[in-house]
Amino acid sequence: MVKKLKQPKAERYLNRQNATDELYHESFKNVSVIFASIPNYSKLNREHKYDKDGTKCLKVLNEIISDFDMLTYDDLFQTIEKIKIVGSTYMAACGLHPDGDEVSEAERSMEENVSTIAKFAAAMFKKLEVFNSDGFQEFQLRVGINAGPVIAGVIGAHKPMYDIWGDTVNVASRMDYTGESGKIHVTATAGDILQGLGWSVTCRGEIKVKGKGFMTTYYVDPMSAPKEPSPLQPPDTPSNNNNNDNKNRKSSQDTTGERRRSSQLSLTSIKGFLSSHRGSLDINTSKDVDTQSTRSLPIYKPIKNETETTHRWEMEDLGSVGTTPRSSFDSKDSGVVKGSYRPSYPSPVAEEAEWTAGAASPLQKHPSKSSVSMIQTAPGHEPLRGSNDNEIFKQLINCKSKPHLSLKKNSSSSPDLSRTPVKDSTSVKSSFTIGASRKSSKSKNKRCTNVRQAQDHLLAHSSPHTSIMMDSEEVQSVWL
Numbered sequence: 371m372v373k374k375l376k377q378p379k380a381e382r383y384l385n386r387q388n389a390t391d392e393l394y395h396e397s398f399k400n401v402s403v404i405f406a407s408i409p410n411y412s413k414l415n416r417e418h419k420y421d422k423d424g425t426k427c428l429k430v431l432n433e434i435i436s437d438f439d440m441l442t443y444d445d446l447f448q449t450i451e452k453i454k455i456v457g458s459t460y461m462a463a464c465g466l467h468p469d470g471d472e473v474s475e476a477e478r479s480m481e482e483n484v485s486t487i488a489k490f491a492a493a494m495f496k497k498l499e500v501f502n503s504d505g506f507q508e509f510q511l512r513v514g515i516n517a518g519p520v521i522a523g524v525i526g527a528h529k530p531m532y533d534i535w536g537d538t539v540n541v542a543s544r545m546d547y548t549g550e551s552g553k554i555h556v557t558a559t560a561g562d563i564l565q566g567l568g569w570s571v572t573c574r575g576e577i578k579v580k581g582k583g584f585m586t587t588y589y590v591d592p593m594s595a596p597k598e599p600s601p602l603q604p605p606d607t608p609s610n611n612n613n614n615d616n617k618n619r620k621s622s623q624d625t626t627g628e629r630r631r632s633s634q635l636s637l638t639s640i641k642g643f644l645s646s647h648r649g650s651l652d653i654n655t656s657k658d659v660d661t662q663s664t665r666s667l668p669i670y671k672p673i674k675n676e677t678e679t680t681h682r683w684e685m686e687d688l689g690s691v692g693t694t695p696r697s698s699f700d701s702k703d704s705g706v707v708k709g710s711y712r713p714s715y716p717s718p719v720a721e722e723a724e725w726t727a728g729a730a731s732p733l734q735k736h737p738s739k740s741s742v743s744m745i746q747t748a749p750g751h752e753p754l755r756g757s758n759d760n761e762i763f764k765q766l767i768n769c770k771s772k773p774h775l776s777l778k779k780n781s782s783s784s785p786d787l788s789r790t791p792v793k794d795s796t797s798v799k800s801s802f803t804i805g806a807s808r809k810s811s812k813s814k815n816k817r818c819t820n821v822r823q824a825q826d827h828l829l830a831h832s833s834p835h836t837s838i839m840m841d842s843e844e845v846q847s848v849w850l
């Protein structure tokens with residue numbers, strides 16, 4: 371509600387509520403509404419016989435919904451407002467901007483709102499696909515979209531709920547309900563707009579919609595989103611032909627005021643979420659202190675506790691790394707950690723692999739910076755940097771090219787661990803345990819004898835549910 375109602379407005383709402391029970395509401399003309407359901411979620415719920423109290427299934431749902439929630443922090447989706455979860459259905463809308471926004475309703479057209487919500491739906495499909503492949507799950511997504519006028523308001527004096535109502539909302543829900551898994555089912559209003567924007571739209575025919583009679587509806591292929599202009603290309607370059615996307619980009623640049631507020635809120639929310647769940651992550655957006663770097667990336671600082679010195683590490687641009695709470699750094703205290711990780715959801719069985727080395731921690735600090743480690747993956751390649759071993763190792767896992775590793779050391783006497791086989795496991799001084807989720811695995815405690823092998827193993831099995839727990843002097847557990 372706070373996100374929706376700006377301060378004076380919230381005060382106005384509260385004052386009204388003190389004085390009267392009158393409904394607080396606003397009307398919007400051009401709102402796009404999405405209902406996205408996981409139709410086979412309840413099947414999983416029913417079938418899971420080991421989940422007597424239902425908490426495991428709920429954990430799964432929570433992870434999926436959290437993934438979807440995190441999309442709303444994406445720059446593209448700042449105008450998307452999550453309304454609620456109904457069962458396993460995600461309900462959101464686009465175009466519910468608060469009064470006094472820099473961008474007026476007229477400027478934020480129906481076309482933009484429909485385009486944004488369709489991209490949001492496509493992103494949800496992708497998120498679920500990743501979730502499925504990581505956890506060997508088969509959840510499906512069924513999406514309904516409609517666009518038109520809605521009434522938004524706050525219902526109730528105690529625990530008030532912001533919600534939206536109207537025919538547009540009812541029909542969006544019907545689009546979901548009467549749609550098919552894997553498809554976005556839309557009304558003619560949304561279908562026309564999306565076709566005009568270059569999405570692949572096919573007519574479904576006429577369906578009977580309760581309260582509306584027969585309606586011609588359309589299926590939109592979630593994979594057919596028109597390409598975004600390259601981020602390197604300025605939005606207004608003449609060679610860029612996608613005018614609609616340009617328009618969207620332009621308008622998103624115009625809304626910097628709102629974005630600043632939203633991203634502020636996002637950061638605060640993430641921070642709040644992480645501190646309550648992990649207890650220790652501070653996020654700031656100051657520029658990288660590494661003067662050699664040309665990037666200006668957010669810097670994530672793990673804080674052990676208020677009084678201890680903080681580390682600083684550089685986030686490399688590694689796709690989804692660190693984008694959700696569960697894929698964020700677990701910045702709990704350092705110290706010796708060793709153990710295995712079990713995914714928090716039901717089906718996958720954890721597999722463990724252990725890599726051991728008869729030497730000190732394989733990844734050393736960067737000689738010139740006390741808080742930065744680096745690893746040279748191959749001669750002539752850009753070294754990977756991080757503030758600790760885990761950070762570096764996480765990057766190694768994400769290296770698509772599987773480079774042959776040679777480690778840059780402080781001391782020339784340190785062996786190249788990538789070629790150091792483990793001869794005698796009793797002489798092991800440091801080790802780490804890799805837990806990766808797999809549907810079925812008989813091999814436990816699989817031992818990797820060098821970095822390359824461990825990396826290959828992780829590339830094959832790592833997932834957002836993988837954690838690495840290192841047993842060395844500078845230990846932090848990392849969730850990937």
Ligand SMILES: Nc1ncnc2c1ncn2[C@@H]1O[C@H](COP(=O)(O)OP(=O)(O)OP(=O)(O)O)[C@@H](O)[C@H]1O
Binds near residue numbers: 539540
């Ligand atoms: N604000 C809202 N939040 C959640 N769901 C909504 C909202 N507004 C409408 N819906 C959903 O839209 C659907 C269509 O509503 P409608 O009023 O047309 O029929 P209904 O008779 O209420 O629906 P049902 O047949 O499911 O009982 C309903 O399933 C309703 O739950």
